[in-house]
Amino acid sequence: MARPPANLLERVPRPRVEHFIQPETGRVTLKVPRFENRLLRRLFGWLNRSPTVDFRLDEIGSFVWLRMDGARTVGRISEETRAHFGQRVEPAYERVGLFCRNLLRDGLIRLDGSEPAR
Template sequence: MSGADPVLETNLLDVAPVRLADWEEVDGRAVLLRPRPAARGLKQLLEILSYQLSARRIRLDEAGSFAWLRLDGRRTVAEIAAEMRGEMGSAVEPAEERLGTLVRQLRGQGLVAYPGVDAAAGLPPGTRRGG
């Protein structure tokens, strides 16, 4: 490997993301609970400031909730997209693109990890899961 970011060399459709965040179900939708930052020093100060200024609870829409429940580290993004399409039809098209955007956003916030790619994925699937 060339030292490039392994995520950039990974086909997202082949990844089986795993949930890292606690969550609860409210009115049939997943509500994600953002964890408090654990960094130390100046980085901690910046992360805590960002944490304080942003939403601590993230309410997903119907498609996002459907996907969240399936981010178990066993199903790939492609498999979940196919399930979304089968369940919700054209309302989720383009399913792969929509799901890919969601998964990348969740990973960027530390709410999911890519097993085999992210160091944080050492947690067994669902160990910090709520709901």
């Protein structure tokens, strides 16, 4: 018998890509690899092209990303987001949950107990 899917709000997200914070805005930019294949990454290096793509997050996405520390659950991150932004993020649980599902689908995070997306 298959196990029922775990509640997303009880899962702990962990980043799988590097990020940096833009000093002038305080927003997060994710450095996402173009390819997983080492040969293709080297080819892009030879062509003087960056092997990564930069994804700039908005204010809310940056706030959520910086709380993905491997200790907080998605539910706790949602509560902290609601406390910080108030009505702007309602419905907070659904919004943060959708953001995490999209990051998981794209292989940018992993959730505790889940297989890597890539």
